[in-house]
Amino acid sequence: MPSEPDRLSDTHWGEMPRAVATVLLVVYLVGLTLTVLGNSGSGTAVLVGVVKGRLFEPWMTPPWLDLGFDYFLTYGQRTDAAHRLEARAHGEADWQPYPQNSLTGPRAARWQRLLRAVVMGEGEPGREGMLPAALGAGLFTHCSCKDVDIRILVEPRPERQSPLAQPEPEIIYEARVRQFADGDVQLIKTEGRREVAPVVTPTGAGQSGDGQ
Amino acid sequence: MSVPVTEPKLTAADSLASTWEGFWFPPADSRPLALVRMVAGVLGLLAGGTYGFDLVVWFGPDGLLPIETVASWRAPAAMSLFDACETTLALRLAFAGVMLLFGLLAIGLLTPVVAVLAAVGWASLLHRGPMLAGPADDCLAILLWCVAIGAAGEHYSVDAWLHRWLGWSVARPRVRTRLACGLLQVHASVIAVAAVLAQLKGDTWWSGTAIWWISTREPGRLLDLSGLLLRSEYLCNLLTLGVVASEIIFAVGLWFTPTQRFIAQAALVVWPLIGLLVVEPLWGLTMASFTIPLTGLAPAPDSPGHEGA
Numbered sequence: 311m312p313s314e315p316d317r318l319s320d321t322h323w324g325e326m327p328r329a330v331a332t333v334l335l336v337v338y339l340v341g342l343t344l345t346v347l348g349n350s351g352s353g354t355a356v357l358v359g360v361v362k363g364r365l366f367e368p369w370m371t372p373p374w375l376d377l378g379f380d381y382f383l384t385y386g387q388r389t390d391a392a393h394r395l396e397a398r399a400h401g402e403a404d405w406q407p408y409p410q411n412s413l414t415g416p417r418a419a420r421w422q423r424l425l426r427a428v429v430m431g432e433g434e435p436g437r438e439g440m441l442p443a444a445l446g447a448g449l450f451t452h453c454s455c456k457d458v459d460i461r462i463l464v465e466p467r468p469e470r471q472s473p474l475a476q477p478e479p480e481i482i483y484e485a486r487v488r489q490f491a492d493g494d495v496q497l498i499k500t501e502g503r504r505e506v507a508p509v510v511t512p513t514g515a516g517q518s519g520d521g522q
Numbered sequence: 523m524s525v526p527v528t529e530p531k532l533t534a535a536d537s538l539a540s541t542w543e544g545f546w547f548p549p550a551d552s553r554p555l556a557l558v559r560m561v562a563g564v565l566g567l568l569a570g571g572t573y574g575f576d577l578v579v580w581f582g583p584d585g586l587l588p589i590e591t592v593a594s595w596r597a598p599a600a601m602s603l604f605d606a607c608e609t610t611l612a613l614r615l616a617f618a619g620v621m622l623l624f625g626l627l628a629i630g631l632l633t634p635v636v637a638v639l640a641a642v643g644w645a646s647l648l649h650r651g652p653m654l655a656g657p658a659d660d661c662l663a664i665l666l667w668c669v670a671i672g673a674a675g676e677h678y679s680v681d682a683w684l685h686r687w688l689g690w691s692v693a694r695p696r697v698r699t700r701l702a703c704g705l706l707q708v709h710a711s712v713i714a715v716a717a718v719l720a721q722l723k724g725d726t727w728w729s730g731t732a733i734w735w736i737s738t739r740e741p742g743r744l745l746d747l748s749g750l751l752l753r754s755e756y757l758c759n760l761l762t763l764g765v766v767a768s769e770i771i772f773a774v775g776l777w778f779t780p781t782q783r784f785i786a787q788a789a790l791v792v793w794p795l796i797g798l799l800v801v802e803p804l805w806g807l808t809m810a811s812f813t814i815p816l817t818g819l820a821p822a823p824d825s826p827g828h829e830g831a
């Protein structure tokens with residue numbers, strides 16, 4: 311406890327500063343609660359989304375405080391698995407990994423987040439194609455041409471009970487990215503083959519087709 | 523002459539107000555926050571350093587994440603000083619500036635200004651590529667803002683040395699230091715609770731296999747436990763449930779006086795281990811640093827012990 315009067319005024323806040331600080335703290339703590347509720351991966355109540363979006367996002371986003379802390383770390387699903395990016399000049403046979411050196415530690419984790427964002431973005435309205443087009447255009451120099459193929463593969467998740475039966479990595483995104491003479495970048499997404507219902511012949515014998 | 527005072531009966535509102543005032547507004551010694559400042563500076567260098575190798579690849583003029591794309595991707599209110607860096611040189615200089623700020627923060631030079639600039643610089647770097655940011659980056663941003671609020675440069679710093687040398691005596695318990703420490707405590711709990719809630723939405727955390735799934739993810743992994751986990755399912759369960767239990771104990775235990783200091787001290791060890799297990803080592807370190815003010819590691823010399831809130 312300070313003994314001198316000047317120190318006392320420095321170290322103890324009066325009624326008004328405490329009241330102001332209380333208001334600010336309450337507003338911030340409400341905002342903190344809403345950001346946790348509003349940034350959950352499980353979805354957000356419309357009310358929470360609107361209140362947070364209008365009253366809190368404008369001032370909580372710039373200082374990087376609009377955070378949900380939705381750190382589930384893994385749900386054991388394909389989206390949590392290791393991703394890798396490969397590219398090639400369009401028409402070439404061999405795919406090249408990018409980045410070429412195998413990375414470790416937090417640096418590798420950032421690349422993983424980027425690739426996951428590319429894949430997840432394809433399912434988010436308004437974000438489809440944005441990152442793949444940017445990635446493809448960014449790889450023009452790497453591939454020494456303005457027409458490249460990019461693809462993202464995901465490593466299989468080995469079950470603990472059968473860890474050795476590892477199938478090949480699966481392609482979860484593939485696209486061709488090219489730049490025209492006027493500078494416009496075009497993204498042509500390669501749709502994967504899909505299972506379709508078997509063709510039923512008049513005799514009743516089922517046949518399967520790949521639908522391509 | 524002393525006047526006998528009868529103690530008035532406290533209503534619930536009085537009690538709440540008193541608890542609120544007692545938590546946020548008693549002046550606090552800034553030594554613990556100075557420790558947080560040093561750790562935050564070092565963590566900033568480590569986390570920022572992971573951008574260094576790929577800075578131009580990501581954010582350069584012909585990079586993978588051009589400004590226009592990122593601006594369309596991120597929240598409308600987001601902004602970044604790095605958006606103005608349209609050349610490689612400007613980008614490198616801006617990044618070096620942020621790293622320099624973290625260095626200055628760690629040593630405690632011009633702390634009041636540097637702490638704010640480091641928080642702004644870090645938020646700017648994250649907004650330049652929000653899809654690259656992870657748990658450690660989020661938590662570091664909060665840590666930096668808390669350091670900026672409190673008087674974090676009054677001890678263990680070049681500032682303190684300069685002040686002593688010049689004969690200025692400014693170090694004293696301050697309310698804003700207590701506010702910073704209180705915010706650290708609140709965030710430590712909120713982050714742990716939010717993480718637990720997110721984890722318990724998935725089957726893997728209930729079935730005790732989450733650590734197995736994480737350990738099979740090679741990129742970013744510092745420790746390969748998959749062989750060990752393969753041998754013992756019990757170990758796998760123990761580690762997975764141990765992470766969840768630790769987060770719950772941490773979130774709750776910080777609020778009870780009898781457990782507070784022990785939990786905070788244990789967190790200094792447990793959180794880095796959790797970070798290692800879940801392949802987020804910097805997140806573990808950052809979470810551990812939130813608890814430093816509650817550990818009693820840097821008590822004021824004239825106090826019998828640092829009493830947490």
